[in-house]
Structure formats: structure tokens, C-alpha cells
Amino acid sequence: MKWAKDFYSKTGKWWGPAEVGITDKDHKRAKTIKRLVPNAKNILELGSSYGNTAVVCAGDGLKVTGVEISDRIDFSGKYKEEYPNNLIFHKEDFYQVKLDDKFDAVVYWNGFGIGTDSNQRKLLERISNEWLKPSGKALIDIANPYVWTKWTGDEEHKDPEPELGYNYSVNQKIDFDPIHNRFIDIWWDSNHPEEVLKQDIRCYSPADLLLLLEQTN
Ligand SMILES: C[S@@+](CC[C@H](N)C(=O)[O-])C[C@H]1O[C@@H](n2cnc3c(N)ncnc32)[C@H](O)[C@@H]1O
Secondary structure, three states: OOHHHHHHHHHHHHHHHHHOOOOHHHHHHHHHHHHHOOOOOEEEEEOOOOOHHHHHHHHOOOEEEEEOOOHHHHHHHHHHHHOOOOEEEEOOOOOOOOOOOOEEEEEEOOOOOEOOHHHHHHHHHHHHHHHEEEEEEEEEOOOOHHHHHHHOOOEEEEOOEHHHOEOOOEEEEEEEEOOOOEEEEEEEEOOOOOOEEEEEEEOOOHHHHHHHHOOOO
């Protein structure tokens, strides 16, 4: 799991200037919370990245606590100024962070699956035993192996687009480990092919996920 801080900080440096900003995706996520946890007043967002979704939720009147390990969170300064009372970010590891609050919902968008099954279980146990109120709900995106196997072998080169905030020329290649059901998303700065960055994420089919959830409360 040690790669995570470096991978998301470095790629945040590449893409942050373009990607800090609210999109439809953030509004859809806020709507999903409203639909599935209509009485939610305070939420915890794990892996909150630049803070784009968190700020939309704060704008909807929720008290939002975000936990983000990487430098991506350094882009969230202006969001905190907008909502000083109901938007809190911790630049910390969610396996280590100590939080006093209990939450109506814990959300983790597009990030679950770093590390081993026992790492995921430990996180699920923290969610259920430490952070959720008894009536609370966890909303977690799960990487779908059927999608990632389709993308295996895909390679792409992206030229910089400075007018959009993409200042780096980068390459991507996608690989899949069918034995361990993990996708490997490989990136490098086109000018430094010797410095390869990888995110390596466990995918779960529904049956696989049910096995993971056993005994996690
Ligand atoms: C794939 S990104 C998704 C970001 C954001 N949730 C989104 O959907 O745009 C996963 C995020 O989780 C963060 N993350 C990974 N492991 C973490 C940890 N142990 N503690 C806190 N944040 C973590 C990463 O730094 C990264 O910003």
C-alpha cells in the first residue's frame, strides 16, 4: 500500500490544475447520498482527493469530513474557505486517522481495493465499528473485474493540453492479474519512461465481495 501516497500525489501534480473543479460526477454522487441516506447530516469521505465531491456535499448542507493521504488535498484550500464550518479535511492515512465523530454515511468513491483482502477488511471494520452511527450506511464504489479485463492491454499517449491545465505529456498502459483479480494501471511521464507509477487495485465480483464482507459487521 506504500505506493498510494506517491502515486496519487505525483499524478495529482500532473492533473490537479485541470481536475480541481466541480463536475456532473460530483453532483451525481451528492444526489446518490441524498437518495440512499436521505436523513444524513454528517458524512465521512475516504480518499477525498482534491475535495470536489466533498464541497458539493457541503454546499447541500451536509457536514463533511474528508480524509486524504496524498498532496491532492492541497488543492482544496479555496473549498475550505467557502465552508469553514462544515468542511474539514485531514491529510492523513485512513488506516491511522483518529476521528471523534460518528457519521450518518461513510463514502469512498472510486478507490476501494488498495492492498490485500485483509487490508480491505480492516478498513470495513473501522467503518462499521468506529465511524458509522448504528443506523448509518457505507456507500463504496467497487472495481468491477469484467470492465477492467476488457481494457487489458490498452495503451494511450496523452499530449499536454495546457489550456485545460494538463501540463504534462504522459503515457498509460492497463494490465490485469487474473489470478488475484487485480487491475494494474501503469503511468509514466513520456519524457521519463524509466520512472513508472502503478496503481494496483483488487476487483471484486459480487460473489467475491460477499465473501470479503463476512464477519466485518
Ligand atoms: C482513485 S483515487 C479517487 C479519488 C476520489 N475519491 C475520486 O473519486 O475522484 C483514490 C484516492 O484515495 C486516496 N487514498 C488511497 N489510500 C488512502 C489512505 N490509506 N488514506 C487516505 N486516502 C487514501 C488516494 O490518495 C486518492 O486520492
